[in-house]
Amino acid sequence: MEGNLPDKRAFARWYIEKSLFLKDKDMIFLSVSHKELDKVKEIFADFKFEDGKSFMESSSFFDTEKENILMKFSTDVSKEEYRVEVTTEYIDKRNVNEVEDIIEDIDWHYENGSAIKEFEKSFDESTTGIKVGDTIKYNGELYKAAWMVDDIVSSTGRIGLISEEQGKPQQVVRFIGSYNLFDKIEKVQDKTIEVPRNISISLAKDIVDFMENYDRAFGYMDDIKGKSNKEEWIQTVKDAFLQGEGKAYVETVSRLKEETTRAMKQAIRIETELMKCNEGQEQVLVIEKTEEVFER
Numbered sequence: 001m002e003g004n005l006p007d008k009r010a011f012a013r014w015y016i017e018k019s020l021f022l023k024d025k026d027m028i029f030l031s032v033s034h035k036e037l038d039k040v041k042e043i044f045a046d047f048k049f050e051d052g053k054s055f056m057e058s059s060s061f062f063d064t065e066k067e068n069i070l071m072k073f074s075t076d077v078s079k080e081e082y083r084v085e086v087t088t089e090y091i092d093k094r095n096v097n098e099v100e101d102i103i104e105d106i107d108w109h110y111e112n113g114s115a116i117k118e119f120e121k122s123f124d125e126s127t128t129g130i131k132v133g134d135t136i137k138y139n140g141e142l143y144k145a146a147w148m149v150d151d152i153v154s155s156t157g158r159i160g161l162i163s164e165e166q167g168k169p170q171q172v173v174r175f176i177g178s179y180n181l182f183d184k185i186e187k188v189q190d191k192t193i194e195v196p197r198n199i200s201i202s203l204a205k206d207i208v209d210f211m212e213n214y215d216r217a218f219g220y221m222d223d224i225k226g227k228s229n230k231e232e233w234i235q236t237v238k239d240a241f242l243q244g245e246g247k248a249y250v251e252t253v254s255r256l257k258e259e260t261t262r263a264m265k266q267a268i269r270i271e272t273e274l275m276k277c278n279e280g281q282e283q284v285l286v287i288e289k290t291e292e293v294f295e296r
Contacts, residue, residue, distance in 0.1 A: 012043050012106045027074035029087070029096045036099040037062065040071075043102070047073055047084035055084050062086075070096070193254075195246045196277035203273045204238040207249050210270060214256040214263050250274065 032040050037059060047055045062069055072087045208230065240246050257267030 012110075016043055016102070016106075027072055029091050030071050030073065030099055030102075031068045031096050032062075032071055032099065033068045039103055040099055043106075044073060044082075044084060047082040049084055193250055193271060193274055195241070195244075195250050196274060197242060197244065197246075199238060199241045199246070199274070199277055201234060201238060203270070203277070204234045204241075206266075206270050206273070207237050207253065208233050210253060210256070210263075210266050211249075213266075215252060 030040065041056055041059050044055050049055070049058055070087050070091060072083075072085050074083045237246075237249060240249065253267050253270050257263050
């Protein structure tokens with residue numbers, strides 16, 4: 001197990017983001033003393049003050065020897081920012097986090113054998129060249145690289161892999177930092193899906209639902225009658241495949257699946273059903289490997 005542990009600092013930063021910043025504009029308050037400053041600097045290294053200086057750069061000016069400093073850490077996902085400021089506002093003590101409590105939580109999760117398995121094996125997009133939407137072979141299984149909707153969006157790129165193996169639950173492997181828990185990953189060419197002729201009404205509905213959720217140009221309201229014609233759209237999609245014109249819908253699903261992790265999961269389910277249709281028509285799904293191999 002020891003050889004599989006990620007870098008402690010990268011793990012600590014990931015844990016802070018996942019545990020304390022669950023959504024945009026979340027914030028926490030810390031009362032920081034001189035003896036705790038180094039620990040706080042290490043964990044919150046990515047946070048910046050309004051003047052653009054990092055927490056690491058500015059912390060040497062804090063006079064924490066005389067008294068604790070109350071600090072506010074927050075996020076702004078839309079601007080891809082981690083923010084920190086020294087605050088003088090009154091904060092109820094019950095809302096102020098203890099540094100030691102956070103450190104203890106991090107240490108426990110890092111050292112606990114059963115918990116670490118849930119934590120994220122890591123790679124850095126900039127060093128591997130892997131992009132969202134790429135198909136990856138990892139430990140002999142195929143995955144799709146996708147953005148993680150519950151992570152803070154940042155310039156380092158928070159990427160995870162969604163399992164593509166049929167018959168298995170939608171397992172997610174997430175990644176942080178640049179500390180790989182595996183020695184080699186393979187990038188695989190995107191699949192080529194042969195467009196089937198005959199799809200079920202339920203699959204046509206899944207495609208319409210997907211487009212409704214992720215295609216901003218799509219709508220099925222009848223402006224003249226002022227009512228929904230969704231059922232007609234579902235039949236239109238089914239008929240399009242029957243007439244050999246389903247390619248546009250397959251391409252739309254493929255194009256939009258990189259929007260979010262949720263879109264990726266829905267798209268993979270649709271593609272899996274399309275594959276099953278093809279299998280019934282003696283058509284095969286083509287997955288080809290490229291020469292690209294990335295090593296740590």
